Amino acid sequence: MFFAVDPGNGVPIYDQIVRQVKYAIAQRTLRSGQLLPSVRQLSTQLAINPNTVARAFQQLQAEGIIETLRGRGVVVCSGAAEVCRRDSKSHLATRLEATLTEAIQGGMTPDEIRKSVDKTLHRLQKTVAPAGQASPDHSPTSSGATGKPS
Amino acid sequence: MFFAVDPGNGVPIYDQIVRQVKYAIAQRTLRSGQLLPSVRQLSTQLAINPNTVARAFQQLQAEGIIETLRGRGVVVCSGAAEVCRRDSKSHLATRLEATLTEAIQGGMTPDEIRKSVDKTLHRLQKTVAPAGQASPDHSPTSSGATGKPS
DNA sequence: CACGGTGTATTAAATAACCAGTACACCAGT
DNA sequence: ACTGGTGTACTGGTTATTTAATACACCGTG
Numbered sequence: 001m002f003f004a005v006d007p008g009n010g011v012p013i014y015d016q017i018v019r020q021v022k023y024a025i026a027q028r029t030l031r032s033g034q035l036l037p038s039v040r041q042l043s044t045q046l047a048i049n050p051n052t053v054a055r056a057f058q059q060l061q062a063e064g065i066i067e068t069l070r071g072r073g074v075v076v077c078s079g080a081a082e083v084c085r086r087d088s089k090s091h092l093a094t095r096l097e098a099t100l101t102e103a104i105q106g107g108m109t110p111d112e113i114r115k116s117v118d119k120t121l122h123r124l125q126k127t128v129a130p131a132g133q134a135s136p137d138h139s140p141t142s143s144g145a146t147g148k149p150s
Numbered sequence: 151m152f153f154a155v156d157p158g159n160g161v162p163i164y165d166q167i168v169r170q171v172k173y174a175i176a177q178r179t180l181r182s183g184q185l186l187p188s189v190r191q192l193s194t195q196l197a198i199n200p201n202t203v204a205r206a207f208q209q210l211q212a213e214g215i216i217e218t219l220r221g222r223g224v225v226v227c228s229g230a231a232e233v234c235r236r237d238s239k240s241h242l243a244t245r246l247e248a249t250l251t252e253a254i255q256g257g258m259t260p261d262e263i264r265k266s267v268d269k270t271l272h273r274l275q276k277t278v279a280p281a282g283q284a285s286p287d288h289s290p291t292s293s294g295a296t297g298k299p300s
Numbered sequence: 301c302a303c304g305g306t307g308t309a310t311t312a313a314a315t316a317a318c319c320a321g322t323a324c325a326c327c328a329g330t
Numbered sequence: 331a332c333t334g335g336t337g338t339a340c341t342g343g344t345t346a347t348t349t350a351a352t353a354c355a356c357c358g359t360g
Contacts, residue, residue, distance in 0.1 A: 010160075012347060020255075027257040039307065049349045054307070071306050071357030088256045093266065099249040100270050105170075105281045106238045107177040110271045116243065117267050120250050121260045131255045162318065189337065199320050204337070221327025221336045 002037060003131075005046055013048055017056035019091070022065065023131030025076055026084035035073045036066065063087075152187060153281075155196050163198055167206035169241070172215065173281030175226055176234035185223045186216065213237075 002024070005016045024030040036042075039057065043050040057074055060066045065084060068074045077083075103113050152174070155166045174180040186192075189207065193200040207224055210216045215234060218224045227233075253263050 007348085014347085023256045038305085040305090050307095051350080052348065054309095055348095057307080068307060069357085070308085070355070073306055085257075092253050092256050092258060093270075095249050095252065096263075096266060097270050097274070099245050100267065100274055101278050102169075102245065103242050104274055104278050106173045106242050107280050108242060110275060113246075113271060114264075114267065116246055117250065117264065120243075120247050121263065124247070124250055124254055125260060128251050128254050130257050157319095164318085188335080190335090199318095200337095201321085201339095202319060205319090207337080218337060219327085220325080220338090223336060 003042075003046065005048070007048075013046075014052050014056040014059070017042075017053065018059050020131050021056070021060060022084045022088055025065065025080050026088045027130050028081060029131065030076050032076050032078045032080060034076050036075070038073055153192075153196065155198070157198075163196075163202050164206040164209065167192075167203060168209050170281045171206070171210060172234045172238055175215065175230050176238045177280055178231060179281065180226050182226050182228045182230060184226050186225070188223055 003017060003020045005013050005020075007013055009016065021030065021036070030036070036057075037045070039050050039053045043053045046053070057066065057068070061068055061074070063083075064077060065080045066074045067077050100113065104110075108116070153167060153170045155163050155170075157163055159166065171180065171186070180186070186207075187195070189200050189203045193203045196203070207216065207218070211218055211224070213233075214227060215230045216224045217227050250263065254260075258266070
């Protein structure tokens, strides 16, 4: 219902979960006070080990994003939305800068880059949904990957 | 003189070398028939193990980009420029798509993305140079990293 | 209180990737 | 031939990630 992870992405699973939770909170898909899916439930749903989910939750807790109510579950902290918005923004900016840096290093001109961005954006707009919601028909498994051709 | 790698990037060193060599060939900084720096020379210059360089060269050879003349060194194959251009283009497109996908998943609107791209491009244009040449004053160590907070 | 839900802690192991060190095989000069 | 350059092969160690199996501590409900 909520998230989708992809092993073999390069990015650790627990990191993907952390990121997606942050995105969902930043966009108010998950709101303050709301209970997250339980460790066991999520681990079953994603077909991964409970420990991996737990690790993601621990990191989120360490960052003050979620609070664990022992015996009940984990809930989104009150200030979390703003924090996650900032964090997500910063993360995306870093990622964007890295990609654009590589594009320039790779010999693309700023105009080529802009054009490519435009084209890609138009295409993605129809197939990709923000975090926490399901994509219409598209499997993020293969698209969101950091392609590592062997 | 030629390349710069950054351990702790997330991306393997040998992969950085492969990529940069491809970029350099694609931009004709390295031309067909030209000898690449030797394994040992490059390993000394980058302060890494000769094996790491060798591994990069092996991968390049496997892709038909370079040819190894045993006892003499490695040279750029004749068709390499076109291959590298295509490969680089494809790689950058994939990377761009992945980043933009994540940006949308992260809740950025296409307009925000375009604006951010523009801003970042203007900044990068002054500090980043294409592969094979030296950057004016900028250390790619911290900018090109795929941030992985531990 | 007992029970079934929650997160947590601990230990161990399997797997994979990356890198370093060392020794080997080849070629071109002298 | 010898020597000094080249790439290559093999072996081992470190680190990160994920999984697994248990046991524990807490909360709400009946």
